[in-house]
Amino acid sequence: MQFETIPVEKLLAFKQKLIEHSPLIHCMTNDVVQSFTANILLAIGCSPAMVIEPEEAEQFAAIANGLLINVGTLTTERQIAMRLAVHSAIKAQKPWVLDPVAAGALSFRTRFCHELLALSPTAIRGNASEIMALAGLSSGGRGVDSLDTTNDALPAAQSLANSARTIVVISGEVDYITDGNKTIAVTGGHPIMTRVVGTGCGLSAVVTASCALSGDQLYNIASACALMKQAGEQAKQNCRGTGSFIPEFLDALSYPNL
Amino acid sequence: MQFETIPVEKLLAFKQKLIEHSPLIHCMTNDVVQSFTANILLAIGCSPAMVIEPEEAEQFAAIANGLLINVGTLTTERQIAMRLAVHSAIKAQKPWVLDPVAAGALSFRTRFCHELLALSPTAIRGNASEIMALAGLSSGGRGVDSLDTTNDALPAAQSLANSARTIVVISGEVDYITDGNKTIAVTGGHPIMTRVVGTGCGLSAVVTASCALSGDQLYNIASACALMKQAGEQAKQNCRGTGSFIPEFLDALSYPNL
Amino acid sequence: MQFETIPVEKLLAFKQKLIEHSPLIHCMTNDVVQSFTANILLAIGCSPAMVIEPEEAEQFAAIANGLLINVGTLTTERQIAMRLAVHSAIKAQKPWVLDPVAAGALSFRTRFCHELLALSPTAIRGNASEIMALAGLSSGGRGVDSLDTTNDALPAAQSLANSARTIVVISGEVDYITDGNKTIAVTGGHPIMTRVVGTGCGLSAVVTASCALSGDQLYNIASACALMKQAGEQAKQNCRGTGSFIPEFLDALSYPNL
Numbered sequence: 026m027q028f029e030t031i032p033v034e035k036l037l038a039f040k041q042k043l044i045e046h047s048p049l050i051h052c053m054t055n056d057v058v059q060s061f062t063a064n065i066l067l068a069i070g071c072s073p074a075m076v077i078e079p080e081e082a083e084q085f086a087a088i089a090n091g092l093l094i095n096v097g098t099l100t101t102e103r104q105i106a107m108r109l110a111v112h113s114a115i116k117a118q119k120p121w122v123l124d125p126v127a128a129g130a131l132s133f134r135t136r137f138c139h140e141l142l143a144l145s146p147t148a149i150r151g152n153a154s155e156i157m158a159l160a161g162l163s164s165g166g167r168g169v170d171s172l173d174t175t176n177d178a179l180p181a182a183q184s185l186a187n188s189a190r191t192i193v194v195i196s197g198e199v200d201y202i203t204d205g206n207k208t209i210a211v212t213g214g215h216p217i218m219t220r221v222v223g224t225g226c227g228l229s230a231v232v233t234a235s236c237a238l239s240g241d242q243l244y245n246i247a248s249a250c251a252l253m254k255q256a257g258e259q260a261k262q263n264c265r266g267t268g269s270f271i272p273e274f275l276d277a278l279s280y281p282n283l
Numbered sequence: 284m285q286f287e288t289i290p291v292e293k294l295l296a297f298k299q300k301l302i303e304h305s306p307l308i309h310c311m312t313n314d315v316v317q318s319f320t321a322n323i324l325l326a327i328g329c330s331p332a333m334v335i336e337p338e339e340a341e342q343f344a345a346i347a348n349g350l351l352i353n354v355g356t357l358t359t360e361r362q363i364a365m366r367l368a369v370h371s372a373i374k375a376q377k378p379w380v381l382d383p384v385a386a387g388a389l390s391f392r393t394r395f396c397h398e399l400l401a402l403s404p405t406a407i408r409g410n411a412s413e414i415m416a417l418a419g420l421s422s423g424g425r426g427v428d429s430l431d432t433t434n435d436a437l438p439a440a441q442s443l444a445n446s447a448r449t450i451v452v453i454s455g456e457v458d459y460i461t462d463g464n465k466t467i468a469v470t471g472g473h474p475i476m477t478r479v480v481g482t483g484c485g486l487s488a489v490v491t492a493s494c495a496l497s498g499d500q501l502y503n504i505a506s507a508c509a510l511m512k513q514a515g516e517q518a519k520q521n522c523r524g525t526g527s528f529i530p531e532f533l534d535a536l537s538y539p540n541l
Numbered sequence: 542m543q544f545e546t547i548p549v550e551k552l553l554a555f556k557q558k559l560i561e562h563s564p565l566i567h568c569m570t571n572d573v574v575q576s577f578t579a580n581i582l583l584a585i586g587c588s589p590a591m592v593i594e595p596e597e598a599e600q601f602a603a604i605a606n607g608l609l610i611n612v613g614t615l616t617t618e619r620q621i622a623m624r625l626a627v628h629s630a631i632k633a634q635k636p637w638v639l640d641p642v643a644a645g646a647l648s649f650r651t652r653f654c655h656e657l658l659a660l661s662p663t664a665i666r667g668n669a670s671e672i673m674a675l676a677g678l679s680s681g682g683r684g685v686d687s688l689d690t691t692n693d694a695l696p697a698a699q700s701l702a703n704s705a706r707t708i709v710v711i712s713g714e715v716d717y718i719t720d721g722n723k724t725i726a727v728t729g730g731h732p733i734m735t736r737v738v739g740t741g742c743g744l745s746a747v748v749t750a751s752c753a754l755s756g757d758q759l760y761n762i763a764s765a766c767a768l769m770k771q772a773g774e775q776a777k778q779n780c781r782g783t784g785s786f787i788p789e790f791l792d793a794l795s796y797p798n799l
Contacts, residue, residue, distance in 0.1 A: 055591070056314060056572060056575050056591065056593075057575040057576050057579055057591050058576065059314050059315040059576075060315050060316065060317075060318060060319060060480055060481065060576060061576060063315055063480035064479060064480050064525060064526070064529075067478045067479065067480060067525060068478065068524065068525045068526070073480070074385070075313070075314065075315050075355070075356055076356070076385075076389065077314075077356050077358065078356075078357055078358045078359065078391055078392075080390070080391045081357070081389045081390075081391045081392065084389060084390060084391075085388075085389060088388070097591070098591055098592070098593050098594075099594055099597070100593065100594045100618070101594065102358070102360075102618075127590070127592075130601075130604070131592065131597045131600055131601060132596070132597075132600060133594055133596045133597045133600075134594075134597065220583045220584065220795070221580060221583065222576055222579035222580050222583060222589070223576065264792075265792045266584065266788075266791060266792030266793070266794075266795030267580060267583060267584045267791050267792070267794075267795045268580070268584070268787065268788035268789060268790060268791025268792040268793075268794075268795065269788040269789075269791075269792050271526065271580075271788060271791075272524075272526035272527040272529060272530060272788060273526060273527075274526060275524060275525050275526025275527075275529075276522075276523045276524030276525070276526040276527050277524070277526075278524075278525075278526075279478070279524030279525045279526065314572060317572050317573040318573055318574065318575075318576060318577060318738055318739065321573055321738035322737060322738050322783060322784070322787075325736045325737065325738060325783060326736065326782065326783045326784070331738070332643070333571070333572065333573050333613070333614055334614070334643075334647065335572075335614050335616065336614075336615055336616045336617065336649055336650075338648070338649045339615070339647045339648075339649045339650065342647060342648060342649075343646075343647060346646070360616070360618075529784065530782075530784035530785040530787060530788060531784060531785075532784060533782060533783050533784025533785075533787075534780075534781045534782030534783070534784040534785050535782070535784075536782075536783075536784075537736070537782030537783045537784065
């Protein structure tokens with residue numbers, strides 16, 4: 026199969042647009058990656074805010090430029106707030122993105138992800154196992170680890186994009202971004218990224234920011250993927266292990282002249 | 284206007300006092316900055332503890348040397364625990380500090396901040412928009428971003444300090460610390476600090492620690508501001524982006540001979 | 542007294558086993574150390590997952606290879622989920638480890654730790670004050686700080702290991718690992734580790750991973766202690782303060798050829 030790719034000049038333009046528009050991103054994400062997610066968004070010029078109380082989440086989703094729903098440490102209370110936020114974002118015509126962490130492996134969150142699917146998220150970003158689970162193909166995974174390659178999951182992603190009227194990102198060794206019709210492939214990155222918590226969750230946040238920009242949404246989302254893969258590669262070259270990878274990764278994402 | 288400043292020798296004495304007394308700081312702060320806040324307090328020789336369950340928060344606020352209330356990811360449950368902790372700190376005559384994150388922009392937390400204001404916190408630390416909102420001047424901000432300069436907010440801060448019988452810190456390009464009568468200005472720092480999550484919340488934690496020390500409270504709090512600005516400047520000189528800023532900042536704060 | 546120690550070749554074999562088996566560790570830990578704990582486990586080749594909702598916690602504890610219960614930011618809701626997870630782990634014959642953060646100092650969590658003690662955790666990892674409190678000797682500590690040396694607490698640890706049929710780790714300047722009969726001592730590390738949040742909580746996570754391996758459990762747990770002390774020493778040599786200690790520590794733990 027032949028896929029489109031993201032040329033370097035498009036990526037540069039994308040980075041510039043993030044800094045110029047500085048989208049305010051409402052992150053309802055898991056307890057583990059809050060700080061890393063905020064620092065990723067800040068590094069690329071966006072403005073993150075983690076608002077989780079039901080009344081506030083509903084109010085803020087209408088104010089923010091984009092909403093991220095990540096089910097990594099879902100609770101009943103958080104679920105209530107997420108529902109209100111999603112409906113508020115939809116009403117205010119703001120983009121919202123679903124990160125279905127470990128969907129398929131755990132029943133409670135899988136049910137919730139299916140509920141949200143019916144509301145047509147602007148985009149979904151998951152690993153191969155998670156996307157296959159959402160598409161109704163039994164997979165499971167081991168918590169957040171994918172047991173499948175993104176290549177295996179591509180047909181599921183395309184079918185999911187069509188049935189849920191959304192853009193699906195399967196991230197892995199190669200990232201695929203598909204609206205069910207057109208598919209973009211993004212290569213690069215490095216396996217060390219799977220040894221640092223939050224690189225996938227952080228990608229979902231950058232995807233949310235990309236959905237808040239004007240222009241072709243599929244290319245914007247693919248640019249978000251390319252941005253993260255490029256930073257991962259650069260950080261890998263400069264780091265001496267998974268610890269120094271983290272500051273190197275944020276440095277690689279940081280916009281210049283700070 | 285002419286303001287007092289903090290001379291270098293006072294700042295050195297302040298740092299020494301933190302290490303000698305090692306105040307135990309009860310942090311009830313938001314989910315995003317817990318780890319960074321703890322590491323900031325540990326670096327300067329204090330002892331942080333994040334205790335959040337209502338019964339425990341009430342018990343611990345009386346044991347600790349100071350209490351920090353940060354409403355960044357406020358929930359109903361957390362609100363209940365914070366109320367108990369504040370009343371317990373007041374009863375035990377322990378200092379307590381309010382960080383009104385995004386007050387003005389979100390109704391639920393704004394109501395809670397006004398409720399706490401009536402209890403006269405030892406100090407309040409916020410950005411210009413937050414302080415203006417607490418003082419009853421409509422501002423709002425965009426989540427945690429301030430749309431106003433600290434200079435704009437100074438009259439509001441002075442009026443708030445008087446009406447709530449508290450010390451108000453407005454942090455920004457210049458920090459102002461005022462008891463409504465006397466005002467200290469602290470310059471320095473670097474804009475990169477706004478691109479790393481938790482530098483403001485961390486300042487509120489250091490302000491809380493400074494309130495636990497003996498001596499003039501206004502100078503102690505201004506020293507806390509100067510300490511953080513100085514570390515920010517030093518870190519900026521050594522970092523290559525927002526990622527390496529974080530370890531450099533903590534290194535700059537770390538007391539020697541560790 | 543004479544204690545056994547861990548020879549270098551055993552430690553190397555231990556590290557290799559972690560990478561080969563890559564145990565999936567269910568971490569129910571406090572809000573402050575989630576990200577650091579995940580990154581420690583990832584660095585040494587394990588797979589962490591933070592699952593906290595009651596239904597999910599019960600389901601996941603049976604799937605994972607080991608369960609960590611850390612009471613640092615215990616709440617009533619978290620307590621319910623932890624109880625379900627522990628019973629599920631016991632039923633599925635999976636190892637589970639208790640980290641009794643600040644037990645003795647705060648009543649709510651102390652009661653819960655005693656409740657869990659009756660269920661015979663596979664291992665308990667605490668500082669001297671926490672272990673003495675669990676053993677029924679009044680100590681208290683100041684939050685997470687130990688006021689006692691591990692040497693003082695050794696008799697309490699041995700008695701606790703016998704009464705609760707568990708392995709007890711007291712960590713501090715010297716770590717002692719005891720099943721009540723045999724005791725291993727692990728020296729090394731550096732005091733700077735007490736100035737970085739989560740090194741103790743991270744050790745409890747590595748202890749949980751070590752319990753998921755085959756072979757002698759006492760030696761495996763002692764190897765976990767030695768691994769962390771060794772990384773702490775190495776990081777201390779390369780760092781310039783508590784900030785750069787963090788990436789250096791994770792780099793020291795990172796397995797090669799990433």
